[in-house]
Amino acid sequence: MKKAIILISVILLSLTVKLYCLNSHNMRLIANKNEHNSNLYSAIWGYTAPDGKEYAILGCADGTAFYNISDTNNITESDFVPGLTSLWREFKTFGTHAYIVSEAFGSGLQVVDLSYLPDSVRLVNTITFPGYARTHTISQEGPYLYLNGGDYNGGGIFIFDLTSNPVNPLKRGNWYQHYIHDCRVVNDTIWAAAIFDGYIYVIDAVNKDSMRTITSWFNLPNPGPHNTALTGNGNYLFVTDEINFPPKQLKVWDVTNLNNPVLRRTWLPPGIDSSIGHNIEIYGNYALLAHYSAGVRLLDITDPPNPVEIAWYDTYPPDNGYNFDGCWGVYLFPSGKIIASDRQTGLYVLKSSVLPIGINGNNNNIPLKFSLKQNYPNPFNPSTAIEYELPENSFVKLSIYDVNGRLVSTLKYGFETAGKYKLNFNGSGLASGVYFYNLVTGNGFTQSKKMVLSK
Numbered sequence: 425m426k427k428a429i430i431l432i433s434v435i436l437l438s439l440t441v442k443l444y445c446l447n448s449h450n451m452r453l454i455a456n457k458n459e460h461n462s463n464l465y466s467a468i469w470g471y472t473a474p475d476g477k478e479y480a481i482l483g484c485a486d487g488t489a490f491y492n493i494s495d496t497n498n499i500t501e502s503d504f505v506p507g508l509t510s511l512w513r514e515f516k517t518f519g520t521h522a523y524i525v526s527e528a529f530g531s532g533l534q535v536v537d538l539s540y541l542p543d544s545v546r547l548v549n550t551i552t553f554p555g556y557a558r559t560h561t562i563s564q565e566g567p568y569l570y571l572n573g574g575d576y577n578g579g580g581i582f583i584f585d586l587t588s589n590p591v592n593p594l595k596r597g598n599w600y601q602h603y604i605h606d607c608r609v610v611n612d613t614i615w616a617a618a619i620f621d622g623y624i625y626v627i628d629a630v631n632k633d634s635m636r637t638i639t640s641w642f643n644l645p646n647p648g649p650h651n652t653a654l655t656g657n658g659n660y661l662f663v664t665d666e667i668n669f670p671p672k673q674l675k676v677w678d679v680t681n682l683n684n685p686v687l688r689r690t691w692l693p694p695g696i697d698s699s700i701g702h703n704i705e706i707y708g709n710y711a712l713l714a715h716y717s718a719g720v721r722l723l724d725i726t727d728p729p730n731p732v733e734i735a736w737y738d739t740y741p742p743d744n745g746y747n748f749d750g751c752w753g754v755y756l757f758p759s760g761k762i763i764a765s766d767r768q769t770g771l772y773v774l775k776s777s778v779l780p781i782g783i784n785g786n787n788n789n790i791p792l793k794f795s796l797k798q799n800y801p802n803p804f805n806p807s808t809a810i811e812y813e814l815p816e817n818s819f820v821k822l823s824i825y826d827v828n829g830r831l832v833s834t835l836k837y838g839f840e841t842a843g844k845y846k847l848n849f850n851g852s853g854l855a856s857g858v859y860f861y862n863l864v865t866g867n868g869f870t871q872s873k874k875m876v877l878s879k
Contacts, residue, residue, distance in 0.1 A: 450735035451722065451776045454761070455499045457491060458770035460484040467514040468753040468765035471522065472839035473541055474819045474866055480755075480763045481522060482771045483513035488524050488534075492542050493761060493773050503544045505536055516564035519837035521548075521590050523569055525559035532557060533571070533584065535591055549591050556582075565609040566835050566847060568632065569593065572604045572616070579603035581616065583632050587833040599627055599635040605666075608652045612807075612848050613638070615652045615661060622647030624663060626682060630807055630850055639682045643675065645690075653706040654679075660688070660728040662711060664701035670746055672700040674713065676729055688729035693718050693736070698746045703753045707783045712762065717743055717750040720764045722776055735776045739766040756783065758817050758841040783841065790842045791815050794869040799849070799861065803878040806852040810835070812863050816842045819866030824849060827858045835861075851877045 466483035473479065479502065480491040487506040493499050507513065508528035515524040517538070522545070524534040532552035536545050560573030569584040576582055580600030584593035605619035614627035614635070626638040643649045648667035654660070661677045673690040693699065699718035704711055711723040711731060719738035723731040740750030752765045760781040762774040791813035799808045812822065822836040832854065835847045849861070856879045862872040 447741055448735075448737040450778045451720065451737040451762070451774050453737065454496050454773040454775055455493075456769060456772050457482075457499065457501070459501060460486070460489060460504075461768075461770065464511050464767045465765050465770050466510075466512050466752055466767070468755055468763050468771070469515050469517065470755040470757050470763055471517045471538060472757065472819075473538070474520070474839075476817075476819075476839070476866075477542060478757050478759060478761060479538075479541060480771055480773065481515055481517075482765055483515070483526075483752075485509055485511060485513075488513060488515060488522075488536075489771075490522075490538075490541070490545050491771060493763065494542075496761075496773070499773060502542050505534065505545060505547050507531060507534065512560060514559075514561050516562050516569065517838070518564055518567060518569075518586055519590055519834070521586075523562060523564070523584075525562045525571060525574070527558050527560060529557050529575070531559075533559070533562075533569075533593075535593075537591075551584075551593070553595065561606040563607050563609050563614075565612070567833060567837075568596075568609075568629075570607055570609055570614065570629075572607055581607060581614065581627070581635070583629070583635075585632060597631070597633040597635055599637075601625065601637060601640075605649070606651050608654060610654050610658070611846075612850070615654060617643075617649035617652055617663065619648055619650055619667060622649065622668070624649055624652065624661070624677075624685075626679075630848070631852055632850070633853075639685075641685050644687070646670070646672070648672065650701075651703045653704045653711065655706060655725065655728055656708060660725075661685075662704050662706065662725075662728075664704050664713070666700055666702060671697050672746075674701050674704065674731075676731070678729070689731070691723075691731055693721055693744075694733060696744045699744045699750075700746065700748065702751070705754055705756065707756050710756075710779065710783060712754045712756055714751040714754045714764060716740070716752075717745050717747055719751045719766075720754055720762065720772070720774065722762075722779065734778050737764075737772070737774050739764060739769065739772050758783065758839070789844065791844060794865060794867070794871075796861075796863040796871040796873060798873055799875045803876040804851070805877065805879050807848055807850045808875060809846050809848055810861055811844065811846045813844050814840060814842050814865065816867065818842075818869075821864045822847065823862050823864075825860045825862065826854075827860075832859065855879075 510526035582598035602618035650666035
């Protein structure tokens, strides 16, 4: 009897190992594009145009490729923006512009106009200034870019403000206590990964000219934090470790009390203890990971301290080794399409059978109608919150104007899924007085409300 139980256990273990060695589970390949394979690929990001068309932005060693992935039967490259040769290239979008950085000295910040898609894109500016010539990563929230790990300010963080001119952004404040490899910005709070020192920093960025440290902690065990992602309710921070001693685990931190962050869970793909987690993105109750040699991993994080893997696609089937080959980055579109970049084989367009369409990263309760709420507090000094609701997916523009109708700031300019949203507006650089905020959607809805800044 005992031998039979042991035999059954061995068989079950063997079946589990075989299952996790399969190339995919609950995720299928739509297309793989490997058209710039002279050197290694790097980052991936997505862009949804005002007309709803979807584009993948792929980092290549010699520039950035823009792919139209709207028609899954005809995925084509729309254009390519050359850049100085670099093995690290990253980008974010705001409005109809993409912002590209790389590690190549002199590459600075490339500004690309996307309004000519699907036919082409145009490089409209390259920005450097004394002391700044390169960047490792770029983050974005609203009309602000956060540049990390470059040659400026010791490799800390500095801010570009897109409010007045998205082609010629204004340099704002900077922060440094350690070199920052990457960061996540949510509601004017920066969650920064100091990869070489092993710390997570939480930074107040309400004042874009004077950021301040809120707290920090050591990302034990075996700290080498590369990337962070925050759950929608702000209670849990997911952190990937990229360097130092194996195993390099995903960590789930309870950050409900910033004075005492608590490690609730470490995670690796079941049956795999050697692959390295790189980038993580959270969409509602789902987390999408680029796990280098183990490929794309999809987790159900309905219960954040207990993530459950529900799908994967191995973009790097040779092995699940402890190396920096394979999947670099991931991105999920509201349509349910997943895009991923593999260092060796380029762009992957995927679809998961267990992932619902139209995932909303802010609120799972879909409103019945479009609405723009009154800001709170009002009057305010210097910050206030503006909420709006979308009953369906739509392109959104939320702008601030002074009493004379002059544009003061654009808080949101991009495609969003149906849901409830809240954005913070900081008027520290403005004079006291009456201002108006206006919401316009691609579905024809428009509404304005008045607010008062009182200093």
